[in-house]
Amino acid sequence: MWTRSLFSPKTEIARPVFISLSLASVAVVLCLWCLLTYGGITPKDFLAAPHEVILAGVKRVANMSLLEHMWASLVVILSGFILASIFAVPLGILMGSFRAVQAIIEPITGFMRYIPVSALIPLLILWIGIGIEQKIMVIFLGTFFQQLILISDVSARVSKDLIDCAYTLGADRRKVVTRVLVPACMPGVMDNLRVTMGWAWTYLVVAELVAADTGLGYMILNAMRGLFTDVILLGVFTIGILGLITDFFFKWARRRLLPWSADF
Amino acid sequence: MSMLSLSDVTVRFEPKDKPAVLALDDVSLKVANNTFSVIVGPSGCGKSTLLRLVAGLEVQTSGHMELDGEPIGGPSADRGMVFQSYTLFPWLTVRENIMFGPKLKNLPKSECEDIADDLIQAVHLNGFENSYPKELSGGMRQRVALARALANDPRILLMDEPFGALDSQTRQAMQELLLDVWQSRRKTVLFITHDIDEAIFLGDEVHVMSARPGRIQKSLDINIPRPRGIEVLTSPEFTDYKKTILSLMHKQVVGSQQPEAPKRATA
Numbered sequence: 001m002w003t004r005s006l007f008s009p010k011t012e013i014a015r016p017v018f019i020s021l022s023l024a025s026v027a028v029v030l031c032l033w034c035l036l037t038y039g040g041i042t043p044k045d046f047l048a049a050p051h052e053v054i055l056a057g058v059k060r061v062a063n064m065s066l067l068e069h070m071w072a073s074l075v076v077i078l079s080g081f082i083l084a085s086i087f088a089v090p091l092g093i094l095m096g097s098f099r100a101v102q103a104i105i106e107p108i109t110g111f112m113r114y115i116p117v118s119a120l121i122p123l124l125i126l127w128i129g130i131g132i133e134q135k136i137m138v139i140f141l142g143t144f145f146q147q148l149i150l151i152s153d154v155s156a157r158v159s160k161d162l163i164d165c166a167y168t169l170g171a172d173r174r175k176v177v178t179r180v181l182v183p184a185c186m187p188g189v190m191d192n193l194r195v196t197m198g199w200a201w202t203y204l205v206v207a208e209l210v211a212a213d214t215g216l217g218y219m220i221l222n223a224m225r226g227l228f229t230d231v232i233l234l235g236v237f238t239i240g241i242l243g244l245i246t247d248f249f250f251k252w253a254r255r256r257l258l259p260w261s262a263d264f
Numbered sequence: 265m266s267m268l269s270l271s272d273v274t275v276r277f278e279p280k281d282k283p284a285v286l287a288l289d290d291v292s293l294k295v296a297n298n299t300f301s302v303i304v305g306p307s308g309c310g311k312s313t314l315l316r317l318v319a320g321l322e323v324q325t326s327g328h329m330e331l332d333g334e335p336i337g338g339p340s341a342d343r344g345m346v347f348q349s350y351t352l353f354p355w356l357t358v359r360e361n362i363m364f365g366p367k368l369k370n371l372p373k374s375e376c377e378d379i380a381d382d383l384i385q386a387v388h389l390n391g392f393e394n395s396y397p398k399e400l401s402g403g404m405r406q407r408v409a410l411a412r413a414l415a416n417d418p419r420i421l422l423m424d425e426p427f428g429a430l431d432s433q434t435r436q437a438m439q440e441l442l443l444d445v446w447q448s449r450r451k452t453v454l455f456i457t458h459d460i461d462e463a464i465f466l467g468d469e470v471h472v473m474s475a476r477p478g479r480i481q482k483s484l485d486i487n488i489p490r491p492r493g494i495e496v497l498t499s500p501e502f503t504d505y506k507k508t509i510l511s512l513m514h515k516q517v518v519g520s521q522q523p524e525a526p527k528r529a530t531a
Contacts, residue, residue: 159349159351161347161349161351162351162353164316164319164321164339164345164347164351165345165347165351166364167320167321167338167339168319168320168321168339168340168341168343168344168345168413168422169341169344169364169365169368169412169413169416170340170341170365170368170369170416171368175368179364179368180353183353183355184353184354184355186355258355259396260354260355260356260396260397260398261354261355261398262354262398
């Protein structure tokens with residue numbers, strides 16, 4: 001009975017069944033949207049209809065303004081994210097495996113991780129203004145401390161036997177770090193970079209809602225002033241699609257760069 | 265001349281908030297050159313601690329350890345170790361795992377490759393040179409681990425229940441393979457197990473350890489001619505050795521289950 005597998009936990013289902021279920025769930029949301037708008041259930045300036053969003057998109061692709069906003073947002077998010085990763089990956093690996101580094105960094109990260117980055121925006125504006133540097137800083141602060149904690153956890157979980165084994169094979173402490181600890185952390189690092197990239201998109205909109213004149217967050221906020229729900233939805237979908245693309249990129253990179261690690 | 269020598273080695277762990285544990289109490293042991301020496305004991309008797317001590321991964325509280333007359337310090341490539349858990353480096357292929365030690369010594373690449381190819385042959389892993397550990401079965405992983413430890417040509421090979429996680433058929437096959445490799449390369453081996461059959465089948469000598477505090481209770485020479493095949497397991501002399509060791513271990517297990525009992529005399 002093929003229906004049995006649908007209701008048994010942790011059981012594989014046929015690929016066509018999987019795909020149909022996924023398509024059905026998207027279709028239900030789309031139908032609901034059509035019903036609400038074309039059915040006249042919601043007022044026009046409350047929720048734009050699907051074709052209006054598509055038209056808004058076509059128009060803004062044609063006059064390049066959507067691409068400009070996308071570009072502005074991508075520059076901010078990638079700069080902030082890459083900058084945060086460059087510092088968080090090595091520091092996190094050391095923090096998880098060296099008690100001294102942990103002792104130094106933990107009080108700061110433990111405190112910072114609970115501060116919503118939006119609470120720091122007024123200070124950042126005072127200190128570095130409202131330019132792109134401020135927005136990059138928002139992304140940096142939002143992701144750096146989270147990455148640090150997640151990666152330090154990855155590093156702390158590297159099996160002690162693996163380290164001991166390297167010692168008995170003649171490795172010194174430096175080689176144990178470079179040849180064993182660091183490669184052993186890589187799959188976990190990749191997974192957590194992927195997760196924090198998702199969070200970075202959230203901070204991006206926060207950064208652009210305040211004091212911006214370009215970017216997808218700005219586009220959304222600006223559209224709200226004129227009740228252009230089609231443009232708001234266009235912005236939301238664009239962010240969603242860009243998020244999906246970065247997620248696919250990380251999955252692809254992990255499979256490509258770490259073919260040895262267990263599948264996930 | 266005896267090669268590995270431990271005299272009056274004591275290890276006492278003093279964890280915070282917990283009573284101190286005397287893991288090893290005055291252990292003295294000599295393992296002669298090229299001897300296959302097995303330590304058998306119940307779990308928790310400190311036999312792994314003893315092995316980690318020789319590997320340089322733990323430090324004794326008191327006592328003295330020597331290898332070829334030199335005191336044993338921290339870990340080094342001349343004391344190779346095979347662990348019970350799977351410790352292959354997952355990011356390296358079989359071949360690269362085996363070359364890990366030789367590469368650290370900065371041997372020329374061609375020499376590292378020769379060493380690896382030779383050992384891959386010895387542990388019957390031809391065709392898997394470029395596989396990653398995740399693609400190998402448990403038995404194959406431990407064969408790579410053995411090859412990797414031997415690649416450094418260590419003076420002594422330490423094995424910490426290396427076949428403990430394998431099913432019994434695989435374990436038997438691994439034991440035979442280990443004896444093959446050992447016979448052709450003649451290494452000094454110190455092997456830890458809680459499996460009495462495994463101890464007798466492999467060892468030139470078997471040291472029976474008592475449970476806490478860990479002591480060497482008795483040492484037996486196993487006079488079963490080599491090469492040993494599977495038929496040895498049912499021979500009368502094998503059964504005799506097994507009876508002796510079983511009775512030694514049985515006494516301890518029963519004894520250790522009565523923690524409240526007054527201080528008992530140890531043999």
